[in-house]
Amino acid sequence: MPTDEIKGIKLRHLKIKNFKALDCLEIDFPPPTMKKDPDIFIMGSKNGLGKTSVLESCALLFLIAVGGKDTFHFLRHPELPIDLNDLLIRAGARNSTIEGHFKINSKEIAISLSLQKSGEVEVTGNTELFRNLSRKSRIHARDAVESFLFSLIALNSEPLFLPPFLYFHSYRKVQEGNPELGMMVEGERYYRRSRLRPGNVFPISTFKLEILRSMMSQAELFEDLDDKEAKNILDKLNELVQRYAGGRIEKLRPSPDNTVDFRITPLHGGQSFTFDGLSSGQKEIISTLFLIWHYSKNNPGIILIDEPELHLNVEWHGDFIANLHELAPKNQYIIATHSEEIFSSVSEDRRVLLVSSGEN
Secondary structure (H helix, E strand, O other): OOOOOOOOEEEEEEEEEEEOOEEEEEEEOOOOOOOOOOEEEEEEOOOOOOHHHHHHHHHHHHHHHHHOHHHHHHHHOOOOOOOHHHHHEOOOOOEEEEEEEEEEOOEEEEEEEEEEOOOOEEEEOOOHHHHHHHHHOOOOHHHHHHHHHHHHOOOOOOOEEEOOEEEEOOOOOOOOOOOEOHHHHHOHHHHHHHOOOOOOOOOOOHHHHHHHHHHHHHOOOOOOOOHHHHHHHHHHHHHHHHHHHOEEEEEEEEOOOOEEEEEEEEOOOOOOEEHHHOOHHHHHHHHHHHHHHHHHOOOOOEEEEEOOOOOOOHHHHHHHHHHHHHHOOOOEEEEEEOOHHHHOOOOHHHEEEOOOHHHO
């Protein structure tokens, strides 16, 4: 096997010091006991105890391992309304450190990140295999870093996509609005960057662009995806739309402003309606499950989800983990939740309840 070929990546240990609200935390993400058991780890806690900070530190560590420290010059971006160093480094501390132990192709790799109040960023460890991931991805590491940093201050509603690493943060949303065909032709980098810049937001979702790309490819109008693969993608999408919305996406409707609208046809008859007409919960569960499946079906990796219960009906909470594992069983999932149903849906050795130091 070529040394740069990634067959599997997992995060097994994390050590955090002076990152946001966390003073010091060490946490293990152990492999499942049985080979076919789901590799899922769930964190629960009261608000403000650091669940989200754990996920964000995982994302920062992976991003700097892939993109290198030069991609983090946005920490002091002149257009940002806040100094991200002040946000990320715990009050009163001079620096923040994050250390993670990854397993790539059965090889243990330790990566360490240090953020200084002065703005300096340092990374140590063997990042060669991580950098090879960036070369294979359609998404540029620089754009992924920018996307993530803007999401930290709620200026970006897009999840972080840098396969084999995905992070569904708590600000995520399938933005209303229709995509243009030109968004596919011009390339993902241009549109991803343009909608992140404060004051010049372009909020068309990756989810909608992936649907449009597949529908156009199935019609043999685009060359970048064969029609058989496009059919498989649309079949999986419609399996989810049928389960959670009682219909199928089969038609596009052109709009006067040069955009296209996705139309859902009800299974039991009736007029079609726009995808944007679904509830927030329906859009959330369909898009999240679809994007996880789509980006990891050929490239399993690490999936972080903050508050999977976001917008969801209560009756969907208990089945979420089972549906996730059924859909994409080879991934590692690290999840933060407030939902008792989601927290209790895994065995005790696959979950942890974070508490403040005074409660220990």
